[in-house]
Amino acid sequence: MADDVFILGITMTKFGKHPDKDAIDLASEAAMAAIADGGVSMRDMGILAFGNLIGNATGQALQKQIGQTGIPVYNVANACATGATALRTVVMAIKAGEVDMGLAVGVEKLAGAGLLGARDRKPDGNTWTPAGRFGAVTGTDGRIGTETMPGVFAQVGMEYGHKYGGATFELFAKISEKNHAHSTLNPLAAYTKRMTLDEIMNDLMISYPNTRPMCSANCDGAAAAVLVSGTKLKTLSLEQQRRAVKISASVLTSDPWQEACQVLPDVNTLTKAAAKKAYEQAGVGPSDLNLVELHDCFATAELVHYDNLGLCEEGGAVDFFNSGATWRDGSTPVNVSGGLESKGHPIAATGIANVWEVCHHLRGEAGPRQIEGAKVGLAHVIGLGSACGIHILEKSAV
């Protein structure tokens, strides 16, 4: 049987604007802090998995600043699941028995990036000429639906509303209100301002029903984690063992074919499949989770993932939210970090930063936002295209 895998050290940088730091500066800061947090050295790392989706930074460039030891580097890209993919790459290497310790890093410079998913429309040529897989004579974004992320995920949430009812503009705005309220306790979040429901609903409309504060915040940031095998962990100090967090499930899925999935991305089926597998691997169920960090790239996305992750019964996400369950004092606190809407979404860092948030609580180190007695947590990301990464984390038994 494959060895267990633990997080030995983990950190995230402050998310926000870092005009004086490039991607490698941020990645170095996170990586060195994660290594220090684990009480080990770059010399102990057997593998480096590195993600930087929008930029062109590489793990090798990071090594040149923090330590070139000749270990294999995997530069990974998996949309918004890039960070989770880097983490899982190290998990697989340890499970395979190839290494007993490894480093996963995700970094993005995204402050001021604007609208993602959409490209400027080019002026039409002098003749209509069919091109591409659809034989289109002109750009289709804006003429055959939308390709912007706020628009695509608005439709994801509205589709849930059509299927089950109750998903109003106000409901989605209330989800955002929760996450912005949570962010006030997170000093590393890009935005920490509490916003009223009125402020959220009356802010700039981006793509109905998502207003600006209901969209994930583009920002700079990095996160890194040092992973260790269970066998190796036993040789380390009691303090290291006490702070280590068990990765009791590490799952990555892509979207299986479903009717309509090539018309509107289906972020549901692959999340449901990943969640099912993760709960089986970890031997826990949704009711065992003390906190969840899920991929609220837009307020409309958070709603559907309550259902996809099995936090509520099928079709029950609206009632579940309205019950107060997902506020930090509720039965299943969701996005106590402030979520992507306020903490920010430096894409490749996100899938490690959400694991850091959960670890922070499991270690009892979350300060004023600590979820008391947290023992089990789940971190989820979706990369459109699609990829879903889920990690279930458990407090050390030591």
Add this chain to the structure above:
Amino acid sequence: MTDVTTQIPMVDYLVLDPQPHLVANQCTSCGARYFDRRNACAGCFGTSFTKADVPTDGEVRSFTIVTFAAPGVPVPFVSAIVDCHGTSVRGNLINVEPDPATVSLGMKVRLATYSLGVDDTGAEAIGFGFEPA
């Protein structure tokens, strides 16, 4: 102004004659429908496809009103997913106010076309959308 000599659909899955309608590539093994050029079926990996006419009426299964888009894309517009009797289609809702008070989930719509303009050769590009039925 150039005289219109021919009409050309905006995408090749829009067929203008005898009446405008959408045509899908349908997998002969499992019936999955696609609008793009195919290498194989994503559902069953089959490589044989036939053309299938998609019903021109349907129901709005999801929508968003886009008020912020890439430079060059006029806003606001309504993007929607329309369920045409079991085949899902992406398109704009047209001939309707882009307002949540006038667009609703479940509303009945039908295919409609409009001109995108005439090029130097006299060819007029025809786009499609869905309008309230």
